[in-house]
Amino acid sequence: QHNLVSNYTFSNFVEGKSNQLALAAANQVSENPGGAYNPLFLYGGVGLGKTHLMHAVGNALKINKPDARIVYLHSERFVADMVKALQLNAIADFKRYYRSVDALLIDDIQFFAKKDRSQEEFFHTFNALLEGGQQMILTCDRYPKEIDGLEERLKSRFGWGLTVAVEPPDLETRVAILMNKASQARLDLPPDAAFFIAQRIRSNVRELEGALKRVIASANFTRRPIDVDLVKESLKDLLALQDKQVSLDNIQRTVAEYYKIKVADLNSRRRNRSVARPRQVAMALAKELTNYSLPEIGDAFGGRDHTTVLHACRKIRELRETSSDIHEDYKNLLRLLTT
Numbered sequence: 001q002h003n004l005v006s007n008y009t010f011s012n013f014v015e016g017k018s019n020q021l022a023l024a025a026a027n028q029v030s031e032n033p034g035g036a037y038n039p040l041f042l043y044g045g046v047g048l049g050k051t052h053l054m055h056a057v058g059n060a061l062k063i064n065k066p067d068a069r070i071v072y073l074h075s076e077r078f079v080a081d082m083v084k085a086l087q088l089n090a091i092a093d094f095k096r097y098y099r100s101v102d103a104l105l106i107d108d109i110q111f112f113a114k115k116d117r118s119q120e121e122f123f124h125t126f127n128a129l130l131e132g133g134q135q136m137i138l139t140c141d142r143y144p145k146e147i148d149g150l151e152e153r154l155k156s157r158f159g160w161g162l163t164v165a166v167e168p169p170d171l172e173t174r175v176a177i178l179m180n181k182a183s184q185a186r187l188d189l190p191p192d193a194a195f196f197i198a199q200r201i202r203s204n205v206r207e208l209e210g211a212l213k214r215v216i217a218s219a220n221f222t223r224r225p226i227d228v229d230l231v232k233e234s235l236k237d238l239l240a241l242q243d244k245q246v247s248l249d250n251i252q253r254t255v256a257e258y259y260k261i262k263v264a265d266l267n268s269r270r271r272n273r274s275v276a277r278p279r280q281v282a283m284a285l286a287k288e289l290t291n292y293s294l295p296e297i298g299d300a301f302g303g304r305d306h307t308t309v310l311h312a313c314r315k316i317r318e319l320r321e322t323s324s325d326i327h328e329d330y331k332n333l334l335r336l337l338t339t
């Protein structure tokens with residue numbers, strides 16, 4: 001029992017700038033498991049294709065070697081199985097099982113945070129697999145060093161292989177993904193309709209898929225062909241909801257792009273000036289341009305306290321008067337975000 005999702009394959013995965021590195025790495029791993037990149041560590045926000053890519057590797061490994069034991073599981077499942085094994089006095093079996101696999105794919109390892117006993121078990125499993133040359137692929141919603149409540153030795157070990165970010169897709173890739181999903185569903189999606197959806201749904205691929213499903217449902221229901229009007233109608237509620245959400249997301253992306261850093265950096269714990277200043281600018285813009293409260297803004301920036309946001313707003317207000325660089329940056333960003 002391997003739990004691989006059969007249609008999460010490489011051929012169903014649309015390549016774009018945002019996932020190019022992760023895709024290339026995943027491809028390498030599928031060709032040379034246990035070789036160059038062990039573990040392969042993919043990180044990034046929700047709905048960006050991490051799980052898909054990890055299954056794609058698993059599926060490819062299965063094709064090359066049908067009797068390979070590929071085990072995919074969510075980290076919560078690993079924890080639950082371990083707890084059960086402990087209760088049943090079967091921890092030796094648990095260990096043997098995980099150490100006997102050809103490849104172990106563990107999803108969303110942020111759930112290991114603060115689970116000390118599980119981390120301990122996983123640490124030993126990890127070492128055993130690495131030594132045995134068995135491939136591991138791990139995913140996480142953030143950069144490993146930034147998982148609070150994860151042991152240092154695990155964090156450092158995760159970096160022994162290759163760590164790659166999966167970024168949110170750009171507009172072009174979003175359009176390509178929609179066209180790809182439509183053609184898989186044997187559906188006629190006019191490019192202008194795809195473009196409209198891709199322009200409005202910017203957060204992640206899962207949301208894009210959800211939007212497309214709505215459009216398809218209403219096309220079936222009304223027996224109308226898909227065009228921009230139908231798209232607008234069927235996504236009306238979703239977009240109204242989205243508009244409130246997009247703004248913070250939009251601010252983060254625009255600021256990240258402006259300062260040539262990653263959105264993940266804005267939400268990270270990193271404190272060096274090159275990241276901390278843009279983060280403060282983004283928080284100040286969020287306060288100025290949205291109706292979100294300070295705690296909500298803090299949440300959106302990697303779960304920070306509202307006092308941090310307040311401090312950022314004050315700091316930026318002050319800097320806009322004393323530093324012409326910040327003044328200029330802030331003005332430019334306001335313009336980018338409001339026109």
Ligand code: ADP
Pocket residue numbers: 008012013014015016019044045046047048049050051052053177205206209
């Ligand atoms: P994550 O694990 O990063 O949260 P998933 O792998 O679950 O994201 O992806 C969410 C959905 O989007 C899945 O249905 C997946 O197939 C799809 N998806 C993500 N990226 C792509 C891509 N580049 N091409 C095609 N489908 C994608």
Ligand code: MG
Pocket residue numbers: 047050051052107108
């Ligand atoms: Mg996932």
